Amino acid sequence: MYDYDAIVIGAGNAGLTAAATLQRAGTRTLLVERHNVPGGCGTSFRRGRFEFEVALHQLSGVGVTGQPISLREGLFQQLGIADQLEFVQEHDLYRAVVPGVVDVTVPADWDAAVEMFDTEFPGNRDRVARFFELVKQVTFWQIAAMRGMPGEQIDPLLFRYGLRPTRDVLDEFFEDERIKVVLGMYWTYLGQPPSELRFQDLALTLFAYLEFKPWHVRGGSQAMSGAVLDSFLRAGGEVRFNTGVERILTESGRVIGVRLEDGSEVTAPDVVSNASLPTTYGMLEGIEIPGAVRNDLATRRIGVSGFVLHMGLDATPAELGFTASTTFVNRDTDDDRTYRAWKSFEPARGICVSSYDVAPIGFAPAGTTHVSLMTLQYADIWRDVAPPEYARTKFAFAQTLLDLCETVTPGIRDAIEEVDVATPLTMMRYLGHPGGSIYGYDQDATEGWLFRNSERETHVPGLHVAGSWSGMGGFQPTLEAGARVARRLLRTTAA
Ligand SMILES: Cc1cc2nc3c(=O)[nH]c(=O)nc-3n(C[C@H](O)[C@H](O)[C@H](O)COP(=O)(O)OP(=O)(O)OC[C@H]3O[C@@H](n4cnc5c(N)ncnc54)[C@H](O)[C@@H]3O)c2cc1C
The missing domain is CATH 3.50.50.60 (FAD/NAD(P)-binding domain)
Known part of the structure; x- marks a missing residue:
């Protein structure tokens, strides 16, 4: 028994x-x-x-009302908690910034996104629309294949595009480097540079957020x-x-x-x-x-971990200059170098800035803002830091994320009331995972x-x-x- x-x-x-x-x-x-x-x-x-x-x-994957395969109407309903949770929608996918090169905000909606690209990069409307159609098709057939549909019934499009590097596919559709930077931006979530990232992974991510919208949870x-x-x-x-x-x-x-x-x-x-x-x-x-x-x-191979600044700021998002909940800032367009930098202490070359009060999740007191700055990083270099050097190393590296953030929110340092810094070693300690890996x-x-x-x-x-x-x-x-x-x-x- x-x-x-x-x-x-x-x-x-x-x-x-x-x-x-x-x-x-x-x-x-x-x-x-x-x-x-x-x-x-x-x-x-x-x-x-x-x-x-x-x-x-x-x-x-939370989804809006009437999408039965979404988390909201699927899993959370099955667990009896759909009514217990309050989801806060981010209206934009993200703001993508490479200082001096590009600064655009992608709406979290297929048609509005096409309009934005057409306005910001005239002459590319059809290319973007065709690219989004490919994203939808590759995702649809990928999910069919994952669920066991026999290969001969799968549209060959998946085999032609699914495993190709994202960079190749973006090159096939676009000439303007700025559009490729903006559409490929989620690579910094996924942990592989566009030269390596399977297109089907980027497609699935874009689809998940454009179709089912990006959300926070109150x-x-x-x-x-x-x-x-x-x-x-x-x-x-x-x-x-x-x-x-x-x-x-x-x-x-x-x-x-x-x-x-x-x-x-x-x-x-x-x-x-x-x-x-x-x-x-x-x-x-x-x-x-x-x-x-x-x-x-x-x-x-043990996957990538993260380096995060959690900050409580004594100013509103508007006072600080936040226009979107999620902002990606990359130092330049050399994504392969940015990926290599995750294995070194080279000053942060790309950050994800999350402002949790553009669409408030209810944590920050009135008049303040809760922000996190994150870059992915592998743990190995942190394991080699001698314990007496750990605090100094962590705060020196944190400064480099703030430097990059200052390019979109000048003066953010002056508003810091609370700050806590997590390194890959922090993730190792709290999760118990090798390398503090956050994606396995x-x-x-x-x-x-x-x-x-x-x-x-x-x-x-x-x-x-x-x-x-x-x-x-x-x-x-x-x-x-x-x-x-x-x-x-x-x-x-x-x-
Ligand atoms: C800073 C950061 C930012 C992220 N941003 C995003 C994002 O924006 N969007 C997104 O989709 N994902 C994001 N992720 C990734 C996402 O959070 C993870 O991939 C996901 O939550 C992992 O879930 P999991 O089920 O694998 O369990 P984990 O979260 O890895 O948890 C495993 C649990 O097992 C416990 N455990 C381990 N060993 C033992 C043991 N021997 N005995 C008892 N308990 C044990 C650990 O204590 C832990 O609680 C982020 C992760 C981090 C850290």
Whole structure:
């Protein structure tokens, strides 16, 4: 007799939706989280009179009313929390700035975006419209392929464009470098430069935000994490915070439970892990890591982390000069160099500036603004910083993000009331992931649903994995992954 029907390790997005989906289907589930709050990346913290959003810059997939495959009318409805959450729409996709080269704001609407490009870059209307049509088609057929449609039924367009570098596709459609910079800007979210980024990944991202709009959540991503946890608890689930799982126990080749860090053991025939794949397989006790998994893990690269300034500013967004919730500022158009800079302390060459009060999420006191400045960065260089040098290095590098931000909001430094800086080491400490990676493995051309199968097959009966390390990173993909893995588990136990 087992203590529970299932144990979920980690209360990140995927752990939370997996636990809630299982428990709501009548599976007695224990959720175990090392941190003291739910959410993983999806959390917030307080400094002075400010509350800071940790991770959510733009939530994709929420959708407007009447879009049944959206998060709002799909997953959140299924978990019974759609009415509990208040979403705040960003009306623009982003403002894209390369000082002295381009400064435009892309509306979060297909037609309005075509109009904007036509006004700012006359003569390109048809090209932009054709490009957006390609984005829609590549996304549609990619989703059909992901869902198992046979290859011969898939439009060859996907095979012609899907795996090509984004840069190639932009070159095919446009001559004006500024348009390519603006349309390719989401590469700085996705972690691969346009010369490497698979076009299907950019297409999916543009589609997710243009069709379903970019959103914030009132109360921050912590409110969303709390709502999913509520859904789990209301259904009778049990959660233990401040509790790490140390080992995944096996007997006769299958999972039988976990050992917690205090040495106690809890049994269940199924364990869903939201921890990284290296951590999950490294925790297996009494069984060798299966050869297929070893080979798979050996050919993957730990993904990128982030460097973030969370700031509470004593001025309104208008006083500071913010015109959009999301602004990307790149020092120049050399994206390959910007990508290489993520592995060095070269002054930040590209930042994402999120102003959470252009469309207010309700954190900042009246008359103030909550802003985060972020650049992606790999962890290796930070591991080599000697401990006595850490604080100095972190504040020196933070200055370089502020320098870049000053090009769009001059004088922002003078308004800083509170500031906190997170480095890749901070992400490592709070998430427990190798390299402090925020999207799991490097999302390069060898990653993803086409070449990897980590989520569908762990090669260990009773072990299931869900989250950014076994699929796509980001909020929407991981929220959906947890529910998907739980539904698959429910189908197998019912069979
Ligand atoms: C600064 C930042 C900005 C981001 N911006 C965006 C954005 O704008 N849009 C977007 O879509 N995505 C963004 N992301 C990425 C997104 O937040 C993540 O990809 C996603 O939240 C990962 O979810 P996950 O389910 O994989 O779990 P994670 O958030 O990785 O959480 C895993 C959880 O497992 C727990 N855990 C690990 N090991 C154990 C153990 N042994 N025992 C118990 N618990 C354990 C950890 O404590 C953690 O809570 C951002 C991330 C960061 C950090």
